[in-house]
Amino acid sequence: MHDIKAIRENPDYYDKRWAKRGLEVQSKKILDRDALIRKAMNVVQEAEAARNKSSKLIGQAMAKGDKEEAERLKAEVAGAKNVIAAMGAQVDGEKAALNDMLAALPNIPFENVPEGDDEDSNIEQHKWGTPKGYNFEPKSHDDLGEALGMMDFETAAKMSGSRFVVLSGLLSRLDRALAAFMLDLQSGENGYTETTPPFLVWDKALYGTGQLPKFEEDLYKTTAGHYLIPTAEVSLTNIVRESIVDAESLPHRYTAHTPCFRSEAGSAGRDTKGMIRQHQFNKVELVSIVKPEDSEAEHKRMLGCAEEVLKRLKLPYRVVELCTGDLGFGARRTFDIEVWLPSQDTYREISSCSNCGDFQARRMNARYKHAAKDNRFVHTLNGSGLAVGRTLVAVLENYQNEDGSITVPDVLVPYMGGVTVIK
């Protein structure tokens, strides 16, 4: 959510930053509506003040037994109420319309974010590791998994349709091993508090993190009215919603291993093969709640925490900073981590670390006590640490052997019960 006061004071700045994300001028219609609301509100409030004043006098007149005066005042109040009802309805309607406008506008990028229209303008920050050469044609993860008899898309399709998979045996175990390894790293060494949050949330929680109201079609909704979380970012960030936390308690760092549910509306035909794009996948998420002055440093730290997973798995990757045109709705700055996939001969996204500034905090009213009588909005950050399904894909492809077996990365062997090769 955007600060209407800030827009009033500096409309050009907002328009310029929104323009970087490909939006037309917004401030004019926002401020026109805002002015209209304030004008109408004045009328309503004056009528309300008159009503309150007369009502109190009625009480006094009644106490004195002055029926005539009371009746006269009642007529006054009735007049005021007509104004309140008519103008009040207009104010409510305009306020809702303004709120809808603001809620649908994306966050504004930080000044230091590279400019550009789309992913072609993203900037590679650094690379780690070197893709190893193969003296055979590397297979795709789904070919490998199916050949092993441990990755079954057809069976999943029978019960759930496309974009689902049944893992079994050692691949199922590998999925669990990866998640456990990531959780141990993030909670044990990196200081994130391990959390088991709800997977079903209300609309207001999704509104808080920015998935609603604009992206409802990407979500699954239950008959009871809950939504399935598309990422644990929703559950973990909403931990601080509608609260005022002590400044000394910051930063808060949370991690959780959860399934994520995405309808993938609009991505028909993309990545239809394999496990890259599923309706349901597991992810270990990282969320930080920090003071505004700490969010840039925390962002770098979080990126490092996510990178560490790939380093220990010895998977080659690169880090890309998203340009203004490629930023997600709620983000002010984002680093993507892309892992090397030999079968595709390219890097594919496996993590996205975003600093949302106070954007989500405003939407969910999450503040910290800066000083007595001075509560300020926190900054929120989220990142994948990592997407488990895509990490499994990367392990299969990068650790494949010519005979179709998979060598288990050293750090995962203890989590695999000592198994060193999947065959």
Added chain:
RNA sequence: GGGCGGGUGGCAGAGUGGUUGAAUGCACCAGUCUUGAAAACUGGCAUAGGUGUAAGUCUAUCGGGGGUUCGAAUCCCUCCCCGCCCGCCA
């Protein structure tokens, strides 16, 4: 799912239609006293918004929404949450 009881300021807890934005206690802030602290005493202490250079002033808010009334924390409806009992159930 059924029944009963609750939801009031940072916390505890009064308040069942008329200067109640809300008693009281605790916590917190400032001051007096003290070498310092504690205790005691004095004062202050909710949030959001409109308006104003400012002092100020006005409006809204007692879980959310709606209603009754000249007037609602108080009455009615509805939803949510918490507690207890029953039923069902991993």
